Amino acid sequence: MTGGSWREHLAAIRPDADLAEAVWWDTDWPDGMATPAAVGFLVPAGFEAYARVLHPAYDDQGQPVRWAEVAEACGTTLHPQAQWWRLAGHRDLHPRGEGPEPVRWAGQEPEPGRLRRPAFEALSAVVAGHTATPERTFVAFWVGYGVWPSAWSGLPTTRRPVRESYLFERPLLEVATLCAEAPAVAYALGAPTGTSMVIGGPPPTTDQQFEMWAPHQWQSPSAWWPSDHAWATSSDTDLDSTLVGGSRALVDELLADDRLEVLPWPVDGSLWSGADIVNR
Numbered sequence: 001m002t003g004g005s006w007r008e009h010l011a012a013i014r015p016d017a018d019l020a021e022a023v024w025w026d027t028d029w030p031d032g033m034a035t036p037a038a039v040g041f042l043v044p045a046g047f048e049a050y051a052r053v054l055h056p057a058y059d060d061q062g063q064p065v066r067w068a069e070v071a072e073a074c075g076t077t078l079h080p081q082a083q084w085w086r087l088a089g090h091r092d093l094h095p096r097g098e099g100p101e102p103v104r105w106a107g108q109e110p111e112p113g114r115l116r117r118p119a120f121e122a123l124s125a126v127v128a129g130h131t132a133t134p135e136r137t138f139v140a141f142w143v144g145y146g147v148w149p150s151a152w153s154g155l156p157t158t159r160r161p162v163r164e165s166y167l168f169e170r171p172l173l174e175v176a177t178l179c180a181e182a183p184a185v186a187y188a189l190g191a192p193t194g195t196s197m198v199i200g201g202p203p204p205t206t207d208q209q210f211e212m213w214a215p216h217q218w219q220s221p222s223a224w225w226p227s228d229h230a231w232a233t234s235s236d237t238d239l240d241s242t243l244v245g246g247s248r249a250l251v252d253e254l255l256a257d258d259r260l261e262v263l264p265w266p267v268d269g270s271l272w273s274g275a276d277i278v279n280r
Helices: 003-011 067-074 117-130 172-189 206-216 248-256
Strands: 049-054 137-142 165-170 223-226 232-234 241-246 262-264
Touching (some): 003 172, 049 248, 117 241, 137 172, 165 172
Antiparallel strands (some): 049 241, 049 262, 137 165, 137 223, 232 241
């Protein structure tokens, strides 16, 4: 799809799901709990098993690197509740300068809130075999990413899951396409809300914006689930991993998939700063 036809196709994309489909996502911040467990807050409780899909880090050449390689390079330990900052060598210094200085990762950190397309497509291929309703899945995008068109402002949003989100309904096999096209809609209609396209000089035309930026957009779901609620994924905008809840068979398949770096997730596990008590 090229030229005007692609722009017309993108311009027609808008949140289209029934918001009632998100009501089942029963997550909450428990009263009196400063740092709630991820299960029950970021992803619904009640699944048989959970997994943490790690977003890749990058070396100083921009190539993807597994967290396990970073841990080996920095002398730290990869474990389910590992925090990137500590894993990458930004640990507490030894008192009074005792012991060697920590080795710190010189490359780039994982992207919070976004699982890159190759990893997302690998995740999609696995979860596809663990739902009876692959033709009906629901995709939530947090409204605050700053890439959405102003034409969407004022459209109905859901406050579940976790953050206020735009909600779409798509067959599972079309979700990766939506993740590429939805963030490009603004370039078919004009600049995204909250985004400055140029620093100095004359502002680009809409056509220039479209040609420069639209083909390179990508935003993985903030949350995603099938209509039979057989599994759910959650990737909060501040977090560098995606949580998946589902059957034991689903989690076992994710753990065995060498296209992804996946850790089993404890039901009471936390992703909040300070949860990593191993790498100090």
